[in-house]
Amino acid sequence: MPRNTAELRVMKDFRERVPRSQQTPELPEGAAVAASLRWHCPSRWRITALLCQLHIALPLLLAFLPQLLLLLGAAGKTDASQLTDDPSGRATAVYALNGEQTTIPFYLHRLPGTVVRVKLYQQKANRMFYEIDGSRRADGIFSVGSHKIEKDWASRSYLSTSREPALLKVGHVTLLDSDTYICNVQYAGSEETFNETVRLIVMIRAAAPLAYVSSSEQQMVPLIDHRLGPFNESTKVTLVCEVLGGVPRHRVYWVTKLTQKTETVLQDITRVHLPLVITRNLLLHKFVCVSEAIDGYVENTTVIVDINIPVEDVTIVTNPRNISGVVENKEAEFHCRAEGSRPPTRAVWSIEGGPPLEPFFYEEIGHNLSSTFSVLMLAGKKVLDGRRLRCSVTHPVFGTIVREYPLNVLYSPRTHLRLGKGVRNPHDIPEGSDVYFECVVDSKPKPSMIFWYHNGRPIETKDIPTTTAGTYLILQSVNATHSGNYACLATNPVGSTASENVSITIKYAPRCMGLWHQGWNGYSATNVTVLCTLDSNPRNMNFNWFVQIGLKKADKIRLPFTVVNETTTKAVVDLSTFEQPSVTVECEGKNDIGVQRLPCVLQLSKRYDLYDGELRDCTVSSHDEVMYFDRLVVQCRLPRTPQAPNLYVMEVYTGDDMSLLLNVSSGSPQFIIASRSFGSADQLVLLIYSVNADTNVRSQRTVRLAIQTNPYTAPLASIESSAPGLSTHDLILVMCLSAMLATALK
Template sequence: MMFPVETGLEFSGQAGEINNERHQMENLNLPVRNVFGVAGNKVQLPCDIQAPANDRVIMVLWFKGDVGSAIYNWLIIRSFDVRGSRDFSNAGLWSSPAALGGRAFFVYATTPAHLSIDRLEPGDEGMYRCRVDYEDSPTIHQNVNLTIIVSPQRPIIRDHSSRNITHIKETFNEGSDVHLRCETRGGRPLPRLTWYLENAVIDDSYHYDDKAGLTINLLNYPKIGRQHLDARLICQANNTNLVPPQTNLVILDINLKPLFVKILTKESKVFVDKKYAVECSTIGSRPAAIMSWWKNNKQITEVVQNYPTENNQSISILEFVPSIDDDGKYLTCRAENPSIHDSILEDKWRLDVQYQPVVTLRMGVTLNPDDIKEGDDVYFECIVKANPKAYKLAWFKDDKELKNNATAGIVLSDRSLVLQSLARTSAGEYKCLAANSEGKTASNIVKLQVMYTPVCKDGKSEVVVGALKQETVSLVCAVESHPEPLTFQWTFNNSGELVEVPQSRYIHVSPSEKSHSATETMKEYQQYHGSRLNYTPATEMDYGTVACRATNQVGRQLMPCLFQVIAAGRPYPLHNCTAREMSNSIESEEYLTKSSSGLLVRCLEGYDGGLPIYSYQLEVTGDEDENRIILNRTVKAGPLGATFEITELAAGRSYRLFIYAVNNKGRSEPTILEPVTLKGVAMYTTGNKQQDDDDDEDEELETKGQMMRNVSNR
């Protein structure tokens, strides 16, 4: 039971008594009970008031004073005085306003009884004495030493920049160190300052700053991880177990690195120009990871779709079309938390891109393609880029495949073509072709140009040209060369005398210029470089050999182009012509008759005019057609002379046959068979003419022989 200590009761009669006892108590050797109280809280000072048998308490007095002090400045506090009955309900209560005032209560119903003091103040500290008076028994004294403990202020938590971060969520990066400062002011005795991670002590190394009046604990906690997410860092200040410690805390908000990243759709092989959707996944980052795609350390920004994080997993899909250049490169998926500088994780995929060969042909790098001459060696390099590897490599010149032929100077190796001792025929368009399982590809064309001295066109180094006296013929010196000729030289040789023809007598002929020669031989030369000489023999001495040489930057033509200028004209008429009506019998070993009716016409050559006869012509006219040519036939000259087979003639009609020999000067006068009628087996011949005609023929043959002898003598 507790009685409030009343203020206002007077105990003046007892004051002197108490005062007189003061000196007596100084020498009492009493035990001391130590009691601790916390400022601002309540304390209980014990006092045993248990009375001996057959006795009773009549007064309890409390005194406060400093032990050993020379000045007895005691404040006498009489809690209650009961004489007579044990009914304490009529007890008088008084508390000194100068001491405890209304904060004190005496509680007698407990064992032991105690003086309860509320709202303790530091000034309440000291030695307290409890005096108990009994009705019959001697007075007893009990000493209580009250120590007042002052709690420290609530701690303050600061970051490295001294910012107060108490009771907030502070963000840190995974793997970083936590540097925090906890400080508290005051406290008696000085407090302990301890750091806790949740319920575990992690740092109790505090120190005192007397000048600032602070207790400080600097926390250095290394490498926090994802297990610390939302954990509490608690700073606790404590100097007694009587009251709970003063605490404050920081909640750890942690940026987390990605745990892993993986490309989910790696294929062993991909094909060029085919579209692929490449998927990449990452988990563990907080906040969500930034995902990106890279190819050989160059970021890909096109056609990338990133999806929102779900269940702590992030997805990125790249639409990717491989190219040939991607073969062997690495496609990389990267995940990173931008708040953490070393948080990048990568997964790489080495691309195996399948494609048909890419083929490039080039001439050897040490060669000058504009300075290659006959006799040089050249080589070509075929650069093949293919996946899978090419299983075939072929070489072509002018679309014709080349084979290895060391004898001909053609040497094929793995990726090169060597041409040894070049000839001018080696010039042309070269290419190579490679094939693999994806297809085959031909390279670009490299044109090989071989420089060589001029040579006569198509190897025609000698041409026979027939001319009559005072007839002008065009001699075209057509040559092949690379580069084109710079100059031409004409010479004339007659009976061993070599004469150079003045330049004013001949002109240059370009490939596009039309030849003005009337002969077929001259027309063949119009597409080549050359020189044209208009030559007119005037006397027998002007017949002979005309030579032409061309010179280009490589050199002078070794073998000249020769023109044998001879006295010549049109051929003489054919003779001994016969026309035999054909039957089913074999006429000779050379001629087989036809089953249908017709004519077999044969003639002998006369003098060829000094030039080879190259064809024979037959024209047929009919009396009923007013001598209009109804049939025209041409055959090439051969060793058997002029022979014609005619099956288009009708039986019973009369025809006239005109037969000619042809050389470069034109055709001869006609030999005429008439009349010719198909009636059965018969022969028509020119032998029925008069003897004068025979004599004329003999004279012409003699003239022909004389001309040939003249040519041979020259």
């Protein structure tokens, strides 16, 4: 690039012509003598100088006329236009920058001999500007040769001959110095001369190349950061490389395989145009614009093509462990990946376009084509079930692509228990009604199991008259034991949840809780105090006491009683007034719901011939307040115990076919039996007897208890004797009583 206006003007003048004032006309014959005379007779006035020259030259001309004529003839043949090139036939090129210094080499010893004279000529300027004369010395020009230099070269040049090649050192080179230089060399003892040619090229550096782009929509626009675009595919653009200045003019070109290039030159500006159609294979392709000077000096600028490329594909995937669904209260991992875009896209997570969700991890991968990768950790919530997770991928040019993922949230049951229709008041349900509960469950997946609870304990449907159908619990013919709190528990693979408690109250007629004697040892025939406890809802009850002395209804005698509290009464039985060896005492009650279905029954015996160790007064009771018989407690007492055996045995049989269910033994006359040992038997027969541990002899009498697992039936006891001496009347009484009790149990 030119450094100033003056330099540009010099460049222009140099290209057009060499100023005439710098040109030297051809020298006529005798020019050498005339030049010598001008050297010895300097004068400002022409006439004075002429007289001096004539005074000196006239004697010389007369004395050396032949030699002078020969010299004049030779001098006339050594002007720059008549010099021939060196024998090698090629000129050495020397490059120099305008305003700098340079050296021009000349080889003086191409031929043997002593160099006695060197003359330097400018071919275009057609003049000699430098001469070294050593003809008067034996060593020629290499000692103290006489240097004759033209005025315009005198202050900035010197020919050094101390080494080979000789170097013409030139300072402050200008464009006018660009020329072909001829070195005329003369050797001692020879009239022939040798010429060597060197070409000096003075240069001005061009400005650094600049890159522009032009399209159909806009004029030439300079490129920023050497980047072309970004453009969309199929866009037509033209790359322009511009170089300002340069002497000689630089060679400007694009380094590319494309051949459709055009070059334009406007004054000192060189432009090379490269048309392009933007395609994907040009992505990040480098185009290099080169500005090359004649001396090989190169400057370049690189242009990189950038292209807008839309997203190829957007996908949402989840961790394999979440394929079946997102588990409530646990984090699920989702990946959103956008492939093959430029520039990179921006991925945003949301629930159906709601507020943005903060990603756990975000990354942009790739150099040419980018991949956007975003990871979302989403906590499972029931409210998200059925909604759609959205990943919105936005390209700054081509807009937004949305991908959605349906959320399947797996959550534990939401359980609610409600009483079935038809029950107006849950705390006023008559016994015998059918009541059902509905366990309303909201869960995903559906519940695999539903468990039912009564008063906090699991309900075993095999033990009570219930029906479970899906989410329903049906209580058939409810009774007092069904009162209490009910709950259901639903479970699925996610978890288990229990419902709230729903309480019901059953209104029922009186039932027997216990009938027992108080303070009687079983030997005397005096009065026996018997207590009776009933349970009912409501509690207001009317009690009735009877003594059964026979099998007929007329054999039932009403017995006076006294009230102990609202649930218990007592009566006194005088056994001495009865002829029978045994009597049966009955206690029953009545309330607003109805009459007690089966009375409380207790058998009192007046027998005195019991052997030592034999059992009597056996009672059966339940020590649980739950709605089912969880266990039975059987207790007997001994009339006398001086020689009591230390082993007691109880055998449990089914009442229908007398199949043996259980055989237990104890060191005391007390047995506790778990209800699950009975199986599904409705009636049980208990046989209790003693065994002498020393002799292994069984007692002569066995206590027989017939019981029904329905809690409404009180335990009935009879004495079965296998010993001799039992009267026929007693046997018939026992058989009739057993038949009557069996009829009552049906």
